[in-house]
Amino acid sequence: MSFYGLVDGSEKSLKTFLGQLSGVDQVGADARAAMLGTRSIKTTSKRWAIDMAISMVDLTTLEGADTPGKVRALCSKAVRPDPTDSTVPSVGAICVYNDMVAIARTQLDAIGGKNIPVAAVSTAFPSGRASMEVKIQDTQDAINAGAAEIDMVIDRGAFLAGNYGLVFDEIVKIREVCGDRAHLKVIFETGELVTYDNVRKASYLAMLAGADFIKTSTGKVAPAATPPVVLVMLEAVRDFYSMTQRRIGVKPAGGIRTTKDAMKQLVLVKETAGEEWLTPQLFRIGASALLNDLLMQRMKIADGYYASPNYVTID
């Protein structure tokens, strides 16, 4: 088998490919991300960026306490984030656990959210510690229930042990299960991979194995989507595009709570991967609390003052 003509999927070819990637200098990557964090986004550009960010949100609830009621409420929020203002765009997707997919899909279809995909976290999320059979079944269930996007976790233990072939095979198998029916996002849990060199290697591993998106984190481990981690992943998709002419999406998730955080992410996208990635097809932000801060900032721009948090709905 050949993957983009770059590797044949064997452990050896993966080790060779990943081994010849340029290293990431941590100090330099941190400095670049910090510098981009000083960009000042004002007035018209802020208004544009807030709406873009809203349309990129994967509105997420991943709690043991999730109930059908909670998921339905989240669907309403996803379709009409601000019930008083129809100019606010819908979010990018709803992201839930496997068993909530059908409820979310039915609800979205019922309330005018047919275009909003349901993303399911999969492969024994968040730890990824289960047999391959279970991971495949997990994914299949979600797709059968109507998930159009699969957010799988990689086996970080295998990755850290240097078993790149194992990580790769899992992604390839889940990719096969997804087929044409679902987009595949691959979660690295960068807080467990720790080094930027690992983040770069994991990015290429996932892209070569057929990921449509690479995603930072589960949201269950800190640190998560820090600006330098996202920077390294954006560099990877940029360079992968020049190798293969295929654009892979990036999804930071975890720790992005404020409009300012989201603006910084969009700046990273613009100045690293480029404007082509500034679309919900290629950039998503996994978040829950972020949406309301975006709405409050949007109101502030329109009205000139900050409203009480009670002017945005809690879910």
Place this chain on the structure above:
Amino acid sequence: MTFEYAPALESRSIVEIKSKYGHFIDGKFVPGKKYFPTLNPATEEVLSQISLGTTSDVDKAVAAAQKAYTKTWSKMSGKERGKYLYRIARILQERAREFAVLETLDNGKPIRETRDIDIPLVAAHFFYHAGWADKLDYAGLGHSPQPYGVAGQIIPWNFPLLMLAWKVAPALATGNTVVLKPAETTSLTALLFAEVCQQAELPNGVVNIVTGDGSTGATIVNHPGIHKIAFTGSTEVGKKIARAIASTDKKATLELGGKGANIVFDDAPIDETVEGIVNGIFFNQGHVCCAGSRLILQESVADEVIEKLKVRMTKIRVGDPLDKNTDLGAINSKEQLLKIGELSAVGDAEGAERWSPACSLSEKGYWFAPTIFTGVTQAHRIAQEEIFGPVLSVLTFRTPQEAIEKANNTPFGLSAGIWSEKGSRIFWASQQLKAGVIWANTFNKFDPASPFGGYKESGWGREGGRHGLAAYLKTGKESGAK
């Protein structure tokens, strides 16, 4: 629609610019006889009128400095001097935004750099040297090192206030008094610093500032009442100073030009290397004596690095220096712009290949697009002469030895950069390079604790750190110690 950054202008109302400025002598502003304009190089707007220092102005300043030295400053304990330096440092921090805006207006450099780099470093230099003032006996310079007396200090236009800090802070910490001349095109922040001296109630005459042009500087250099000269500027002027003081007992430190080699080995972290190359040559419009103006690439990675560098250069935001999102501001003067243009034309004529990203430059003001020349060889003038602008010459090498030979094959020796993930190679290369400052996997990083200075035609002596203190102190027999 695309994500265009709307203008995000820093307000200039925070700083008040007077219509004209006199000299600062003996704690007071005294009017000059003749004035010359100082411009905002981004707009060519006249910001103010600056006094042209005459021999009589310099005489008065030196006399005031000598009086302050004899009567007050040399008698004061180091601990007390330190208190003044701490006070100045704190006031500089409090007024940081004012200084940042004024520096950007007068110099043309982006507000992002004055705000995040220049002014914080200025305060850091005063804090650092404040700490030394009462510890000079323990600086490893021998027992009771003594100040020289009156220091004549002449600074350039590229980092106006930062160069003032590099000069004034160690001079004051070591017990010297100062006559300082800022560069002709960038006097305003030095004059605002004079206000800070008043605010800090620094004793009159400890810091004197005489504005003017090269002739004013020459008067200071040749003045018999000056005991030590500290100069930062061109090698050409540095040589004149060296000649002028050759038969005197004046001490001197000279920070002169450079043609820094930024060496990229094939195991470098490429993305961060590209950032470092950009920071090395486009920081401060390339108006940096230690700029990484010669990029020396290992041939096996040259194409990849150049391709990524070009992509990165398209993201450089050239424009209004007061816009918080500007990366590359205005060239400081018409004269400098002409010089950059001339040397770039030489690069074309010598057959090097010029490339710049598309960027629209304002009609008003002095602007030069970020530029790289590829296919440059050692025999090209643009590989040898300091351009002092946003222009990078790219050369290649085959073996590490060749990289070092090329890097050292220059009359200068101020800075160098090494990019490699291999520690042993970094240590090896840094031992071979004849440069006063060597950065590994970074570039243009400054710290008051780190000595800075050059080999060969890049200058004499060091500034900053313990080594920098030595330049302001008589040690051993010279200090009268037995």
